[in-house]
Amino acid sequence: xxxxxxxxxxxxxxxxxxxxxxxxxxxxxxxxxxxxxxxxxxxxxxxxxxxxxxxxxxxxxxxxxxxxxxxxxxxxxxxxxxxxxxxxxxxxxxxxxxxxxxxxxxxxxxxxxxxxxxxxxxxxxxxxxxxxxxxxxxxxxxxxxxxxxx
Amino acid sequence: xxxxxxxxxxxxxxxxxxxxxxxxxxxxxxxxxxxxxxxxxxxxxxxxxxxxxxxxxxxxxxxxxxxxxxxxxxxxxxxxxxxxxxxxxxxxxxxxxxxxxxxxxxxxxxxxxxxxxxxxxxxxxxxxxxxxxxxxxxxxxxxxxxxxxxxxxxxxxxxxxxxxxxxxxxxxxxxxxxxxxxxxxxxxxxxxxxxxxxxxxxxxxxxxxxxxxxxxxxxxxxxxxxxxxxxxxxxxxxxxxxxxxxxxxxxxxxxxxxxxxxxxxxxxxxxxxxxxxxxxxxxxxxxxxxxxxxxxxxxxxxxxxxxxxxxxxxxxxxxxxxxxxxxxxxxxxxxxxxxxxxxxxxxxxxxxxxxxxxxxxxxxxxxxxxxxxxxxxxxxxxxxxxxxxxxxxxxxxxxxxxxxxxxxxxxxxxxxxxxxxxxxxxxxxxxxxxxxxxxxxxxxxxxxxxxxxxxxxxxxxxxxxxxxxxxxxxxxxxxxxxxxxxxxxxxxxxxxxxxxxxxxxxxxxxxxxxxxxxxxxxxxxxxxxxxxxxxxxxxxxxxxxxxxxxxxxxxxxxxxxxxxxxxxxxxxxxxxxxxxxxxxxxxxxxxxxxxxxxxxxxxxxxxxxxxxxxxxxxxxxxxxxxxxxxxxxxxxxxxxxxxxxxxxxxxxxxxxxxxxxxxxxxxxxxx
Numbered sequence: 001x002x003x004x005x006x007x008x009x010x011x012x013x014x015x016x017x018x019x020x021x022x023x024x025x026x027x028x029x030x031x032x033x034x035x036x037x038x039x040x041x042x043x044x045x046x047x048x049x050x051x052x053x054x055x056x057x058x059x060x061x062x063x064x065x066x067x068x069x070x071x072x073x074x075x076x077x078x079x080x081x082x083x084x085x086x087x088x089x090x091x092x093x094x095x096x097x098x099x100x101x102x103x104x105x106x107x108x109x110x111x112x113x114x115x116x117x118x119x120x121x122x123x124x125x126x127x128x129x130x131x132x133x134x135x136x137x138x139x140x141x142x143x144x145x146x147x148x149x150x
Numbered sequence: 151x152x153x154x155x156x157x158x159x160x161x162x163x164x165x166x167x168x169x170x171x172x173x174x175x176x177x178x179x180x181x182x183x184x185x186x187x188x189x190x191x192x193x194x195x196x197x198x199x200x201x202x203x204x205x206x207x208x209x210x211x212x213x214x215x216x217x218x219x220x221x222x223x224x225x226x227x228x229x230x231x232x233x234x235x236x237x238x239x240x241x242x243x244x245x246x247x248x249x250x251x252x253x254x255x256x257x258x259x260x261x262x263x264x265x266x267x268x269x270x271x272x273x274x275x276x277x278x279x280x281x282x283x284x285x286x287x288x289x290x291x292x293x294x295x296x297x298x299x300x301x302x303x304x305x306x307x308x309x310x311x312x313x314x315x316x317x318x319x320x321x322x323x324x325x326x327x328x329x330x331x332x333x334x335x336x337x338x339x340x341x342x343x344x345x346x347x348x349x350x351x352x353x354x355x356x357x358x359x360x361x362x363x364x365x366x367x368x369x370x371x372x373x374x375x376x377x378x379x380x381x382x383x384x385x386x387x388x389x390x391x392x393x394x395x396x397x398x399x400x401x402x403x404x405x406x407x408x409x410x411x412x413x414x415x416x417x418x419x420x421x422x423x424x425x426x427x428x429x430x431x432x433x434x435x436x437x438x439x440x441x442x443x444x445x446x447x448x449x450x451x452x453x454x455x456x457x458x459x460x461x462x463x464x465x466x467x468x469x470x471x472x473x474x475x476x477x478x479x480x481x482x483x484x485x486x487x488x489x490x491x492x493x494x495x496x497x498x499x500x501x502x503x504x505x506x507x508x509x510x511x512x513x514x515x516x517x518x519x520x521x522x523x524x525x526x527x528x529x530x531x532x533x534x535x536x537x538x539x540x541x542x543x544x545x546x547x548x549x550x551x552x553x554x555x556x557x558x559x560x561x562x563x564x565x566x567x568x569x570x571x572x573x574x575x576x577x578x579x580x581x582x583x584x585x586x587x588x589x590x591x592x593x594x595x596x597x598x599x600x601x602x603x604x605x606x607x608x609x610x611x612x613x614x615x616x617x618x619x620x621x622x623x624x625x626x627x628x629x630x631x632x633x634x635x636x637x638x639x640x641x642x643x644x645x646x647x648x649x650x651x652x653x654x655x656x657x658x659x660x661x662x663x664x665x666x667x668x669x670x671x672x673x674x675x676x677x678x679x680x681x682x683x684x685x686x687x688x689x690x691x692x693x694x695x696x697x698x699x700x701x702x703x704x705x706x707x708x709x710x711x712x713x714x715x716x717x718x719x720x721x722x723x724x725x726x727x728x729x730x731x732x733x734x735x736x737x738x739x740x741x742x743x744x745x746x747x748x749x750x751x752x753x754x755x756x757x758x759x760x761x762x763x764x765x766x767x768x769x770x771x772x773x774x775x776x777x778x779x780x781x782x783x784x785x786x787x788x789x790x791x792x793x794x795x796x797x798x799x800x801x802x803x804x805x806x807x808x809x810x811x812x813x814x815x816x817x818x819x820x821x
Contacts, residue, residue: 006498011510018514018547022521025543033526033536052538064761064768067678097758099317099388099740110540 031110036075037085039113052110053087053119059103068092073107073119091121101126152217152296155205159246159294162198162253163286165191169279177272185272189260192275195282196253203250206243206295210236218297219243225735227705232319238327239318241448241463242295247328248444249285251335256282259339267360270346277342284470288463316707316733316740320386326378330402333372334440337405340365341437344430345478348485358416358429363795365416369409370791376402377784388741388756390674390772392780395544400523401443404516408436411512418505422567423492427482428509430489434478439516441471446523497569504562508555515551519544549603553610556665559658560614563621563651581620586613604672611662611669618655618662625652646799656790663783670751670776678758680766690773692753693717697725699767707731712757712767716746728757728769749782751775 031050034042039053055073062071068090075085089109091097101107101124111121169191176184206219210233215221223236223243238244256278263271289295317323340361347357379399380392393399412432418425445467482489495502521528522539529537564578590609598605626640633640645652677689686695697713711729715722726744733740739759746753751773758768 003495003497007495007503007506010498010507014507014510015514018518018551021547021550022518022543025522025546026525026539028546029539029542031538031540033538064759100738102739 036073036087039087039119040085042113047113047115050110050112051119052108053089054106054108055087057101057103057105057107058086062101062103069097073109087119088117089119089121089124091124093122093124097124098126151205151209151214152298155202155296156290156294158198158202158205159286159290159296162195162202162249163283163290165194165198166279166283166286169195170276170283173272173276173279188272188275189264192253192256192260192279195279196250196257199246199250199253202295203237203246206246207234207237210234216298218299219295221299227735228319231324235318235324235327238331239315242289242293242297244327244331245285245289245293245448246295247331248335249282249289251328251331252278252282252285252338255335255339259342263360267346267356269350270343270352270357273346273349274342277345278338281338281342284466288466292463292466316731316738317386320382322378322382322385326375326382329371329378330375333368333375334405334444336364336368336371337409337433337436337440339368340433344433345481348430348481348488351485351488355416355419355423355426358419362416365409365413366791366794369406369413370788372402372406372409373784373787373791376406377781381781384777385743385745386740388743388758388770390676390743390752390754390756390774390777392777395519395522395541397523398447400519401446404520404523405436405439405443407512407516407519408432408439411509411516412436414505414512415509418502422502424495424502425506425509426489426491427486430482432509434475434482438471438475438478439520441467441474445471499565499570499575501562501565501567504558504565508558508562511551511554511558515548518547518551522547552665552668553603553606556607556610556614556662559661560610560617563655563658564617579617582613582616585616586610588612601672604669607665607669611666614658614662618659621655622652643799645793646796649796649798650794653790653793653796656793657787658790660783660785660787660790663779663786665783667776667778667780667783670774670779673775675773676770677772678768678770680761681769682766685766687769687771689771691718692723692771692773694726694755694769694771696767696769706735707733710757712755712769714744714755714769716753723753726753726755728755730757730759747778749778752777 029050031052033052033054036053036055039051053073055075058072058074062069069092070088070090073087073089089111091109091111105126108125109119109121110123110125111119114120169188172184172188172191176182176186176188209217209220210224211230213220213224213226213233219240219242220236223239224233228236236243238247256275259278260271260275263274267274340357343357343361347354376399379402383394384390384392412429415425415429415432419429445464448463448467493502495506497503522543526536526538529535560582561579566574586609589612590605593605593608598608622641622644625644626637629635629643630637630640633643635643675690677687679687681687681696683696683699686693688694693716695715695717697715699710699712701708701710703709709729709731711727714726714728716726717723723746726746728744729742731740731742732738741756741758743754743756745755754772754774756770756772758770760766761768
């Protein structure tokens, strides 16, 4: 039995170390998914945490200023400036913005909300990097004849 | 025509159901006519699906834009090869590809074993066909690849189509999805044999012997699929990364990890009769992770940069997984008494325990990746808040795991079975350890001490390389002394005598090369600059100067190209031509990076866009040390895997002599 005890002890140590690493990893990199309207309602709490915000890029809002890029996200696609549920974002990360990042694209911004209400993104993903599909319109399983895609 | 396609799929579905019913009843009632008819149904499924796939390909190639699938995934200006690859460019088509591949594999399995395993084969057939039925039910009733756009309502201009995403129009993307699918689908076969042997209460490892080659080939396909994906990301996405721990990437990695663990732990069962339950768990886990991976990429349950569609098929996958896993667990528990271990672990320092640690660490890594991937779903279920974890989480866990694995890669093959004495350990590992430590000292002096993980990684890579070289050197020297032939022929002779062992060493070397490449990432350098034509910038020891800007257009896209003069320490290295394109059909801009690939480092330029005033080009330049070794490592790995598949010159028999008495009692039933 001795061998099995030794073996068990080593296994326990390995699993312990990995669990410790995992806990550290979670604390370090956890990011809350939030809708734009939730971010605007979160108040002070929003400023402490890393957030990931999903939205649609406002037409014509992308402005490059040297190394940083600013733009505006909306909850729903195709909204213009008058839509109140909007979030101004400044991106100044190292990686280039993806090619799919453009007007009206669906984008994911990771970062923190600044005191001034501007979202400082450290990472921006545009949701079509390998867009294999258009979003199905309603229920595609009901009637094959309405599978038209926009 | 689309009617014939849809009808073929429907008929294939019926035949698959029939094959299950006929095989099971035939087996239970001992009616060999029914069993044979079940097998013929398998061939029919393949034939019908080949017809359906052929029709879909024909529609894609001829541009039949009445079909929703064709209109959504091709346009008339695309190259023929990309029209063909649109087969797996979308949801419906890739499910058809899955079904067709599984039908092909099933037909091959049924044909190859038509006179073997009379007991087991009907069950194997039915497990395969149950899986087939599931996928066929999706394309027959939920997502038909042959749906027609409603006349007059289609908002797509007749004869044009929306085209394939231009980012996917790249050579590795042509073969990456089918390679991964060949891997995903292939694991159904060993799983089916495992279940067959459980159902028929076969205690031995006939199923492992039969499916060994199959598993290795499938594993190779999957490795190739993952590596092609990395190669594509590196050369196309413009930031030089090859792995981002994205859910879809993780989905392809998970079954690869468990399959790797399986390939190692089957040796324990073959040689020592140990870990029988564990092997069942691993192969089932691999199969369900393959299904789970398909589910993850095809259902949109976790948000991903790959952004596959939200789709209605998620719930069917969940049901299939739930039922399948439950049935497998019950079956394994029910048959536990046939899976008793024939030997005991004798020492912590032994080949056995190194295999166990290898398995433990691989499975821990798999679990960590799975946990991280599903974290948003889990946290939402538990706390109500959707929380994701990203790259730092995965790296924190997997870098130490990777280092531990590479260490075991060196240790495992040389440590003795049962138990190892200190003396033999010293003999085997003295030189490799010294070599590894020496390299670490040299690198630390050269300045690598800032990256401790990288330093350890290089040291371990050296250690493993030394163990492998010594193995080849020892074996080949013996043969050379005996036969009086040169060193290289002796090494080849050695490999031919035990292809699995020496092929395995080659695979390990491939992994070492890949680790060298991954480790190089610790020393990446980059710069982002707006540069006017005629201007220049620098990164690392490279200087670059924009010579001129050209532009033009063709049928598919408009392009703009920089001619960049690259030099190092004043001596010119030639020109690089990064390019930006705007694809017309999709209005999608893309970057075509330009890379100077060398063994020591790659120099990589991305033309990221124009500055706000349109006068300067935004350039991103990177130095990626050692990255080529990832691709070299893959070729070595592939070569080693193929060597493993070559039969030994003289058939080796693994007598389980150490386990006196037990092996005879549990001798394999069929072989």
